[in-house]
Amino acid sequence: xxxxxxxxxxxxxxxxxxxxxxxxxxxxxxxxxxxxxxxxxxxxxxxxxxxxxxxxxxxxxxxxxxxxxxxxxxxxxxxxxxxxxxxxxxxxxxxxxxxxxxxxxxxxxxxxxxxxxxxxxxxxxxxxxxxxxxxxxxxxxxxxx
Numbered sequence: 001x002x003x004x005x006x007x008x009x010x011x012x013x014x015x016x017x018x019x020x021x022x023x024x025x026x027x028x029x030x031x032x033x034x035x036x037x038x039x040x041x042x043x044x045x046x047x048x049x050x051x052x053x054x055x056x057x058x059x060x061x062x063x064x065x066x067x068x069x070x071x072x073x074x075x076x077x078x079x080x081x082x083x084x085x086x087x088x089x090x091x092x093x094x095x096x097x098x099x100x101x102x103x104x105x106x107x108x109x110x111x112x113x114x115x116x117x118x119x120x121x122x123x124x125x126x127x128x129x130x131x132x133x134x135x136x137x138x139x140x141x142x143x144x145x
Contacts, residue, residue, distance in 0.1 A: 031113040033081040039119040040075060044086035044098055046125035048072075048107075058094030060101040069107055076108055083111045083119065090114040 033039035044060070045051060051062040075082050084102070088094035089112050098112060116122060128144075130137050 030115050031083045031085075031111045031117045033083070033117065033119060035081070036118045037120050038079060039081040039083065039117070040121045040123060041083045041085045041113070041117055041119045042072065043122070043124040043126075044084050044088065047123055048084065049101070058088045058091050059097035060088075064105050064107075069105065072110070073108055081119075083113050083117055085113045085116055085122075087114065 042048060045053060046065075048065060048068045049060050049062050050065050051060070055061050072082055084098065086094070086098060089098055095112060095114075102110065128137065128140055
């Protein structure tokens with residue numbers, strides 16, 4: 001192999017690595033709905049997936065929460081955009097695990113996001129609605145933790 005062929009091969013390998021890195025970054029970008037006013041982001045663990053915690057390695061193993069499939073389908077039928085968000089989706093293994101789990105249980109195809117996208121409503125089992133009063137929010141947080 002000539003020096004030029006070796007350098008060309010290294011350049012191709014680097015280009016592949018950059019393409020793979022770019023694809024990975026695109027996967028992690030937040031999902032953006034067409035109209036945030038008609039979009040809902042649904043947390044995965046404890047809302048769709050019956051386990052409110054993340055299993056080792058990020059691959060879900062539980063059952064769907066009762067009524068989750070039907071409720072998500074009803075939201076879609078009502079013209080809402082629905083996204084699934086979860087911290088576990090930040091890893092490739094977690095992303096693929098959630099995607100496979102949703103398909104296995106017969107959920108409609110849904111976009112995934114590793115962070116909370118800009119939407120009208122969030123459905124999350126661990127949320128506390130902040131009403132603008134930090135004193136009340138702090139008291140609630142301290143009472144619940």
